[in-house]
Amino acid sequence: MSSEQRFCVALRGERILTSPRWNKGTAFTTAERNAFGLTGHLPYRVNTLDEQCQRAYDQLQSHETPLRKNTFLQSLRDQNWVLYYALISRHLQELTPIIYTPTEAEAISKYSHLFRRSEGLYLTLPHQESMEEDFLEQAQGRDVDLVVCSDAEMILGIGDQGVGGIGISTAKASIYTLLAGVDPARTLSVTLDVGTDNEKLLKDPLYVGWPHERVRGEEYDRFVDRFVQSVRKHYPHSLLHFEDFGVNNAKRLLDTYAKKHAVFNDDVQGTGAVTLATIMAAVGVMKSKLSDQRIVIFGAGTAGLGIARQLRDAMVTLDGLSPSDSNQRFWLLDQHGLVKASLGPDNVRSGLSDFVRADEEWEGAAANERGEIGLLEVVRRVKPTVLIGCSTVGGAFDEAVVREMARGTERPVILPLSNPTSKHECTPEDAKRWSDGKALLATGSPFPSVELPGGKKYRVAECNNALIYPGLGFGAILSKARSLTDSMIVAGAQRLASLAPALNDPDDALLPDFGDSPEINYEVTCAVVERAIEEGAAAVEWTKEEVREKVRERQWKPIYGRYEYDADGEQ
Numbered sequence: 001m002s003s004e005q006r007f008c009v010a011l012r013g014e015r016i017l018t019s020p021r022w023n024k025g026t027a028f029t030t031a032e033r034n035a036f037g038l039t040g041h042l043p044y045r046v047n048t049l050d051e052q053c054q055r056a057y058d059q060l061q062s063h064e065t066p067l068r069k070n071t072f073l074q075s076l077r078d079q080n081w082v083l084y085y086a087l088i089s090r091h092l093q094e095l096t097p098i099i100y101t102p103t104e105a106e107a108i109s110k111y112s113h114l115f116r117r118s119e120g121l122y123l124t125l126p127h128q129e130s131m132e133e134d135f136l137e138q139a140q141g142r143d144v145d146l147v148v149c150s151d152a153e154m155i156l157g158i159g160d161q162g163v164g165g166i167g168i169s170t171a172k173a174s175i176y177t178l179l180a181g182v183d184p185a186r187t188l189s190v191t192l193d194v195g196t197d198n199e200k201l202l203k204d205p206l207y208v209g210w211p212h213e214r215v216r217g218e219e220y221d222r223f224v225d226r227f228v229q230s231v232r233k234h235y236p237h238s239l240l241h242f243e244d245f246g247v248n249n250a251k252r253l254l255d256t257y258a259k260k261h262a263v264f265n266d267d268v269q270g271t272g273a274v275t276l277a278t279i280m281a282a283v284g285v286m287k288s289k290l291s292d293q294r295i296v297i298f299g300a301g302t303a304g305l306g307i308a309r310q311l312r313d314a315m316v317t318l319d320g321l322s323p324s325d326s327n328q329r330f331w332l333l334d335q336h337g338l339v340k341a342s343l344g345p346d347n348v349r350s351g352l353s354d355f356v357r358a359d360e361e362w363e364g365a366a367a368n369e370r371g372e373i374g375l376l377e378v379v380r381r382v383k384p385t386v387l388i389g390c391s392t393v394g395g396a397f398d399e400a401v402v403r404e405m406a407r408g409t410e411r412p413v414i415l416p417l418s419n420p421t422s423k424h425e426c427t428p429e430d431a432k433r434w435s436d437g438k439a440l441l442a443t444g445s446p447f448p449s450v451e452l453p454g455g456k457k458y459r460v461a462e463c464n465n466a467l468i469y470p471g472l473g474f475g476a477i478l479s480k481a482r483s484l485t486d487s488m489i490v491a492g493a494q495r496l497a498s499l500a501p502a503l504n505d506p507d508d509a510l511l512p513d514f515g516d517s518p519e520i521n522y523e524v525t526c527a528v529v530e531r532a533i534e535e536g537a538a539a540v541e542w543t544k545e546e547v548r549e550k551v552r553e554r555q556w557k558p559i560y561g562r563y564e565y566d567a568d569g570e571q
């Protein structure tokens with residue numbers, strides 16, 4: 001949407017003022033106020049968008065806690081999309097943590113107490129007979145490019161949040177708009193409420209979701225399938241984004257639907273891609289190769305396994321290592337310590353089989369009474385070059401672990417990726433201190449810079465999938481590809497890695513600044529569309545130059561258009 005864009009709108013008076021898509025509040029011009037019956041609804045003065053942003057920012061500052069700011073911004077989004085996105089874009093680095101991780105985790109955990117109004121599509125298992133009707137009612141004849149859904153079994157690192165999971169769907173959809181330019185009118189945020197195993201929520205008399213234990217197995221699969229079939233039927237060309245599903249469903253659902261629809265699991269693929277980009281940048285700093293790294297992943301769930309697979313596949317496709325040799329570059333740890341053969345099938349999730357270590361390699365290793373081998377011992381013996389945390393265990397990378405790692409390698413790459421902030425496996429400051437400044441770092445949620453001895457500041461990269469998934473998804477949408485292929489994802493990761501500040505200064509951040517994330521996601525979008533065209537997956541034919549222009553043209557921007565009243569116009 002450009003400032004010159006004109007729209008014919010069919011809503012008048014109160015109805016246009018209560019439509020977040022069309023509302024301009026005090027920015028309606030005099031001519032528009034006359035045409036839409038708004039003169040008596042609004043005070044005299046016509047404001048610019050800048051003035052409105054200034055007022056909204058001042059109001060925001062009067063809210064003291066991040067959670068109250070989150071509630072204020074949610075209410076602004078319900079009132080006026082242009083103002084909401086314009087305000088956040090103007091204060092991106094300050095306000096993204098308010099609408100996304102870490103504050104959104106707190107908002108989700110208190111969802112039933114903060115509830116004010118509906119914010120998306122609530123599909124509840126006992127109402128499944130009316131699912132298609134509910135779906136159509138919500139979509140209201142709109143063209144939808146993007147559906148973001150969550151069943152809320154593993155929200156960020158805070159576990160099962162039942163119906164509150166709608167908050168992660170709307171936050172992730174907002175990030176698509178903010179950072180890639182997906183038109184918010186063409187997105188749909190969905191919660192799949194299949195119950196919850198969160199006792200605190202079940203006992204809470206104010207809990208607004210379905211107060212029932214989480215339904216699993218065939219009944220769950222039928223419900224999810226019914227939803228996916230509705231999406232496929234009504235929006236065959238949409239991208240279906242899965243967020244924060246539990247470890248037993250995330251990859252399984254992705255595999256089930258990948259051949260039928262353009263599906264994307266952010267925790268598996270988005271996290272894999274952003275971590276690949278981070279490590280490619282670190283490898284550039286170390287003047288080494290991805291396939292030469294020894295990689296320890298602490299927490300072998302959805303994200304951990306997604307990362308392992310993405311890195312392993314990149315070693316094969318980019319460095320030419322064989323799949324079996326590349327599997328050997330990884331050591332995964334889960335609740336029973338190092339994932340090794342003798343843990344047996346009950347303690348090793350089926351998806352982990354490629355990465356199971358042979359017991360013979362670990363003879364004589366320090367273990368607990370059950371034979372489980374912990375992180376410190378793994379670090380001591382493996383001498384990893386890369387240590388990744390996606391375990392939700394705050395503080396797991398303690399001083400002994402970091403010091404041991406720093407002893408074994410020149411530039412230890414340490415990525416505590418668990419969210420929200422309280423779940424980080426270590427703080428950047430500790431990691432830098434314990435490694436005598438040698439560690440190359442990136443974290444899952446934002447952290448301030450770390451001051452090194454001598455006063456130099458080290459910027460900490462934010463290795464969050466938001467740095468890449470909006471561009472991956474928008475690229476898939478714009479190329480009209482029937483699937484977001486692995487090679488499109490790798491193209492996005494390579495583009496992101498090529499922008500790393502650390503490639504120019506090894507003491508600078510491993511990833512570009514989050515404040516630049518709209519430009520970064522633009523680059524990722526272009527890379528994905530280019531690759532889709534190259535590999536024949538796209539339904540568009542553009543040259544590289546055209547790709548850059550078309551992506552810009554198609555980006556939704558938080559700028560008011562000019563409206564004319566038309567009884568047959570848009571609603």
Ligand SMILES: NC(=O)C1=CN([C@@H]2O[C@H](COP(=O)(O)OP(=O)(O)OC[C@H]3O[C@@H](n4cnc5c(N)ncnc54)[C@H](O)[C@@H]3O)[C@@H](O)[C@H]2O)C=CC1
Pocket residue numbers: 154155156157158244246247266267271274298299300301302303304333334335336337389390391392393417418419420423443444445463464465466
């Ligand atoms: N930075 C980013 O972009 C992303 C970060 N994450 C974060 O990663 C974390 C994990 O998320 P998911 O993989 O979705 O959850 P998950 O539940 O699938 O995985 C967590 C894994 O950690 C393991 N674990 C728990 N306690 C452990 C311990 N003491 N030692 C070793 N392993 C242990 C669990 O068994 C499980 O396999 C969350 O905090 C999430 O916010 C997830 C996706 C993206």
Ligand SMILES: CC(=O)C(=O)O
Pocket residue numbers: 101155156157244266267418419444464465466
């Ligand atoms: C960032 C994200 O997707 C997560 O923490 O789950």
Ligand SMILES: [Mg+2]
Pocket residue numbers: 156243244266267
């Ligand atoms: Mg997630």
